[in-house]
Amino acid sequence: MFSRRIFLIGSLALAGCGKVIDNYTQPDLPDSLSPPAGMDRHPVAHFLNRATYGPRPGQVAEVEKMGRDVWLDRQLQYKDIDDDKLELRLRRYDTLKMPSSDLLSFLDDKDYVTNELALVTLQRALYSERQLYEVVVGFWSDHFSIYHFKEEVHFLKTVDDREVIRKHALGKFSDLLKASAHSPAMLRYLDNTQNEKSHPNENYAREIMELHTLGVDGGYTEQDIREVARCLTGWGMTDNGDFEFRSEWHDSGEKIVLGHTIPAGGGKADGDRVLNILLDHPSTPHFVCTKLVRRFVSDDPPPAMVDACVQTWHSTGGEMREVIRTLLTHPDFDKAPPKLKRPFELVVSLLRGVNASWDGSKNLLNLLQTMGHRPFGWTTPDGYPDTASEWSGNMLHRWNFVLDGLANKISGVSVDVWELAERGKVDKDAREMLRFFGRLLLNHDLSPTDEQTIWQAVGDPPNLKKDKDRMLVALGLLAASPAFQWR
Amino acid sequence: MTVSRRNMLKTTAALSVAGAMQTLWPRWMPRLAFAQEGVRGDVLVCIFLRGGADSLNIIVPFGDDDYYKARPTLAIPRPDSRAENRVLQLDDFFGLNPDMKALAPLFTGGHLAAIHAVGAPNVSRSHFEAMDLLERGTDGKSGASSGWLGRHLMITSGATDSPLRAVGWGENLQTSLRGYVNATALRSIVDFHLHGDTSETDRMTAALATMYQQSDAPLDMAANATLQALETVRQIDVDKYRPINGAKYTDTDFGRALRQTAALIKAEVGLEVACVDLGNFDTHITQGVTVHGGVGLFPGLVVELADNLRAFHDDLLDYIGRVTVVTMSEFGRRVQENGAGGTDHGHGGVMLVMSEHVTPAPVTATWPGLNPNFLADGDLEITMDYRDVLGEILQNRTGNTQVEAVFEGHSIKPVGIIQKNT
Structure with a gap:
């Protein structure tokens, strides 16, 4: 599969030569860069801001052409x-x-x-x-x-x-849900590994309906939760961390889930039946599609887009590939209001936007932790919040991250703004360089008032041969500005 | 909305001028007016003893013979013993760990009270689950993902909230503060600053203020609150802060957190809630009895707790009528000591409440007894819900009139531990 060159580099990786790998695998920059100009949101940039973790230098032009x-x-x-x-x-x-x-x-x-x-x-x-x-x-x-x-x-x-x-x-969503229900990590996290007929534990039974399928208003009752918990008694894991059904823990009596009678003696199939009942329930596509539209489009999901996704869900049997396609090609997609970047998205979009190289050191994780958004660090099963109001608290960590990032002061991360400036042919003039980075990071022109504010703070545009530090402060302020907080 | 936002920015600008004047002032820090409409209530300092603190060796039930039977090597001797490390008697049943002697005068003076056999009735014996449950203050694992203090702060939020209204000391915000967006995690007051050359931060801050003035809610509100907090904190010179009344904080994370909390309270920056952690109390092996009793982790921790609480009390003597401190832990520890000179995860625990308004009784408890027949799976039974204690504090000391919305699904029963302002 690998080419010979990659094979050789791969051997170096095994020998622990991370640095060589990092250099070799760093994405190439186009020879010349001319990011989108004008005051309007560039539609391809908007599209990439939602469909990727942020466009890399030159990517907007590349996708526009393609x-x-x-x-x-x-x-x-x-x-x-x-x-x-x-x-x-x-x-x-x-x-x-x-x-x-x-x-x-x-x-x-x-x-x-x-x-x-x-x-x-x-x-x-x-x-x-x-x-x-x-x-x-x-x-x-x-x-x-x-x-x-x-x-x-x-x-x-x-x-x-x-x-x-x-x-x-x-x-298919059905495969995803079923895999999750058999996942020891999930069963352990939500205590189904302790769900036994004499001491039923309803934690997973509740969350699979409230958070994974039907939604909190999806039409189930407390009685349904108890019945689903009974169906899932014995779904747990072995000491090796593999899925296991313990029949001696299973409640073999008859159950009624959301109006469906599940006859006695079904064993593990009771739980499988529950999964199918939840998958066939009309609340499930609606709930999941609403969350998808919130993620990709707007904090307040437009009903028309949710409906279109639900329709695709029904016509394809829940093929996520097609639901995502419907969402990203919907006629209203380009009208989507801005989404606030959550800290993970802020960090990654900045580093991608300036083609930063990262040596994999843990420092970046610590920064994400400080910003409250380390991967898999949310304690409760509802997952990290996805609306602006829940992330608009303390701004200091965001500002410090972008200021440090562009000044090349984050250990393990290296950013070469001068190389980017050279490829944008703006390395001779500070004003031009700030405008170029505005386009590179925002995919439109920096507003004249923000530009003026930044130069007021930094002082006159510096001579780039003598005073590189002040240029970095100007770029830091650009990335700390409100415009870069949204995608 | 827009008008008040502009006003806030004007305030920020005015504060910058005050900052420039600051060097002329002899005081270690200026008092900044986050003037509040009416009296808000006490500053609430919530101390979480992480790891499951051994409550039986903090407030010792020396009157219960089963304590001594269950702890052949870890028991602290009765107050009438001649041992140097005997219990300091609080009433005819309970006594204080002698390593916590710094707190003895506060108990006898009616400034500190303990609640024993307290906790979350359905709490798990897993650290994660138990801490999560107690900090969220909910009934089970589902339910609100916000913390009890987060909800308290949301409910009592007003138009003039200080950006430093709620501070969680440490790397990350405590779960109990979650749900209130303006709660700030601080490692140290001095860490709360904009990165960059100090000669430029004033102008950078001004630039951010201008740029966010034109931005959209809710980001502009958050940005302005952050900028105000930066401005306030900039004027607090922690190094020059001198505790009074001979208060000596330890040079540890815990000591520094309480010292800086005291500084923020005296600076009148509008602090209402501070969360401080002390750990690790997970003493499965070689717990230790007392400082004089040989090696072990536990004695050092309770000394650190007691000495700093005392320092905090003395340092804030002029303010102490408006400060309430409460300590909690995710659970107590197994009554029976284990074979490794330690104790395993238990159930019922102890809470301490420091305030000028606590009940005169040093220890409040419905004691379930440590006889093996009365134990909950080998652990101290819980006879009082921790939410009743926290609820009463919120109700009587912080002016929260909707405590039932903080602890949803739980109706607060009076404990009688703390009185209302009269």
């Missing part, structure tokens, strides 16, 4: 996209492909496993060519949110990420 539909087709057939360079970067993480039994052997070094998965999530967001897939994976990681730091979940989430979320992200 055509959005062609790009979208390719992204939806993500497995056909060559991502060998990313794979090389990921070779340094040894727990990524381990089965749960091996992962559980890291009992004394839990952080090693959790950090690797979180770091890999960042690597993929930053460097994967399969950007839409990664964004959808991020959506499902919130939808089927599992808190990383609970007991065996430390180890099992790695398997859940690989075998549940990533395996089915752009496949």
Whole structure:
């Protein structure tokens, strides 16, 4: 599969030469850069701001030339996209492909496993060519949110990420839900591993309806929760972290779930039946599509777009690939209001936007933690919030991140704004350079008032040969401005 | 909306001028007016003892013989013993760990009270689940993802909220503060500043204020609150802060957090809630008895707790009528000591409440007894819901009139631990 050159580099990776790999796999910059100008939002930039973790330098022009539909087709057939360079970067993480039994052997070094998965999530967001897939994976990681730091979940989430979320992200929702219901990480996190006929635990039964399928107003009762919990008694895991049905724990009596009678003696099939009842319930497509539209389009999902997605869901049997296509090609998509970047999106969009290189060091995770958005760090099963009002608290960490990032002061991250300026042919003039970075990061012109405000703060535009520091402050303020907080 | 926002910016500008004048002032910091309409109530300082603190060796039930039976090596000797590390008697049944002697005068003076056999009735014995449950203040694992203090702050939020209204000391915001967007996680007051050359931060701040003035809610509100907090904090010179009345905080995260909390209270920056953590109380092995009793983790922790609480009390003597401190932990520990000189995860625990308005009784408890027949799976039974204690504090000391909305699904029963302002 790998070319000979990649094979050689791969051997270096195994020998621990991360630096060589990082340099080799750093995305190429186009020879010349002319990002979108004008005061209006560029439609392709808007599209990429939602369908990727933020466009890289030159990407808007590239996709515009190729055509959005062609790009979208390719992204939806993500497995056909060559991502060998990313794979090389990921070779340094040894727990990524381990089965749960091996992962559980890291009992004394839990952080090693959790950090690797979180770091890999960042690597993929930053460097994967399969950007839409990664964004959808991020959506499902919130939808089927599992808190990383609970007991065996430390180890099992790695398997859940690989075998549940990533395996089915752009496949059928039914496969995704069923895989999640058999995922030891989920069953452990939501206590179904303790769900026994004599002491039923309703935690997972409640959340699978409230958060994964029907939604809180989806039409189930407390009695339904108790009945679903009974159906799921005995769904748990072995000591090796594999799914296991314990028939001696199972409540074999008759159950009634959402009006459906499940006859006595069904065993494990009771739970399977519940999953099918939830999948066939009309609330499920509506609830999931509403969340998808909120993620990709607007904090207040437009009903027409939700309906269009639900329609596609019904006509394709819940093919997520097609639902996402409907959403991103909907006639109203270009009218979507701005979405506030959550901290993870702010971090990744800045680093992608300036083609930063990251050596994989943990510092970036710590920064995300400080901003309240470390991957898999949300404690409750509802996943990280997805609306602006829930993220508009303390702005200081955001500002400091972009100020430090553009001044090249984040350890493990290196940003070369001068190379970008050279490719934009603006490396001789500070005013031109700020305007260029406005276009590069915002995909439209920096507003004249913001431009003026920035130069007022920094002082007269500096001579770039002598005074590089003040230029960096100007760029930092640009990225700290309100315009860059939205996508 | 727009008008008030502009006004806020004007305030920011005015504060900058005040900042420039600051060097002329002899005081270690100026008092900034986050004038509040009417009296808000006490500053609430919530201390979480992480890891499951061994309540039986903090407030010792020396009157219960089963305590001594269950703890052949870890029990603290009765107050009438001749041992140097005997319990300091509080009433005829309970006594104070002698390593916490700094707090003894506060107990006898009626400034500090303990509630024993308290906790969350359905709490799990897993740290994560238990801390999560207590900090969210909900009944079960589902329900609100916000914290009890977050909801309290939302309910009592007003138009003139200070940007430093709620501070969580540490790297990350405590779960209990979650749900109130303007709660700020601080490692230290000095860390709360805009990065960059200090000679330029004033102009950078001004630029941000201008740019966010033209932006849309809710971001502009958040930005303005952050800018005001930056301005306030900039004027507090922590290094020059001198605790009074001989108060000595330890040079630890916990000591520094309380010291800086005291500084913020005296600076009258509008602080209403502060969360401080102390840990790790998860003493499965070699717990230790008292400082004089040899090695172990526990004695050092309770000394740190007691000495700093005392320092905080003395330092804030002039303000103490408006400050309430409460301590909690996710659960207590197993009554029976284990074979490794430690104790395993238990159930019922203890809470301490420091205020000028606490009940005169040093210990409030409906004692379930430590006889193995009375235990909950080997642990101290819980006879009082921790939400009743927190609810009473919110009700009587912070002016929250909707406590039932903080602890949804739980009706607060009076504990009689703390009195209302008269």
